Amino acid sequence: METKFEIEKLNLYYGTFQALKEIDMSIYGNKITALIGPSGCGKSTFLRTLNRMNDLIQGVKIEGMIKFDREDIYGKDYDIIELRKKVGMVFQKPNPFPKTIYENIVYGPKIHGEKDKSTLDHIVEQTLKEVALWEEVKDRLHKPALGLSGGQQQRLCIARCLAVEPEVILMDEPTSALDPVATSKIEGLLEELAEKYTIVIVTHNMQQAGRVSDYTSFFLNGKVIETDKTEVIFSNPANKKTEDYITGRFG
């Protein structure tokens, strides 16, 4: 099994507040890793360290090491633009740009220099098919993306993320604003996407983590308490704190 990210002794501070503490973790390629834990435990913060999104926040200090494909992403010469291209992100609330469906998808490829119309057309069709949205929107590609339903918007955001051909997709509670039908469409999609991509997903829904992920990591107060195969975490976790959290005894 290929290790995509190797995280060692990761500490993160917002000013004087330490949000991540001594995190050691491996994230495996073409697997789905779920991050669970109570609100404020550092899941989103951790996710953002994987594509250096925290760099944009004032006063953040990071220690330790994160290797992506064996290269230290916090190393001096590391190309952040390239990192963000390879490690895409999907957020909790679908956030399409206030543009057409088509333009939402070609936005990334254009920034990265793609100009050829037929290539862009191909990317649009390809990625919309990958997220099972093509049939639903192929006749309205040049209509505003904001006219789509929430579930469709979220799939569009995933398509937009895929358009720049990432290797990893980070998802921060991607279905928490969606109904069960839209949620199960995205969940079904995840399984297919994992054949090509590595996925890290934050979720508050234990059943969702159980359904979709291969590995689950339990965070508490900025620390990783336990990481294991998902089936182990949800049937027989090693740590009492994990058990108490997933059975709803605290948090």
Added chain:
Amino acid sequence: MAARPQMDHEMSIITNDLLEMTGLVEEAIRLAIKSLTEKDSELARNIINNDEEIDDLEDSIKDKCLKFLATQQPLAGDLRYMISIMQMVRDLERIGDHCEDIAKYTLRFENEEYMKQLIDIPRMAEMAAKMVKNAIDAFVNRDLRLARKVWKADEEVDELFRNIYDELMGMVDQDASRANQSVMFLFIAAHLERIADYATNICEETVFTMEGNYEME
């Protein structure tokens, strides 16, 4: 700790049903042997008829477990607890069937004098009934030590079974006309031996619920 009132409430209802079923099964073991030793045909018929009640309880508990799984979606220890209960009510139901079978032997002996006084079979029945009760108590009280102790006690039942076997076979050797009753008593002892085995299954479920494995020693 955040409370889980709904979940805990439903789990306690199911646990109470389990205790009720255990009570019925434990009584069935004792009464089946009583019908046998006292040659009480009416009691035997009651046991045979009442087995349905045990079967119904099994169905109703399983149904509650199913609904609990569907609506509460328990995980980890809670999930193992529910899976164990579903397994244990099956075991209890099977014990009920063995009691029914023993009661049927009482009826077969209706017009016959016993060739000997029954001593070891009632002893074995008493041991098996206690094992069943203690096995369930250990589960409900999450008492690992008791579960392992009951599991161990099965060896004594097996030992008693071997003694009964030797004794009955010895009697047949001396007088072949005793073969018919000997075989029937042996079958009854075998039913009791099975009942004790089911009690050990229940002990294994307790270890599974609490530890997530089946390591009994």
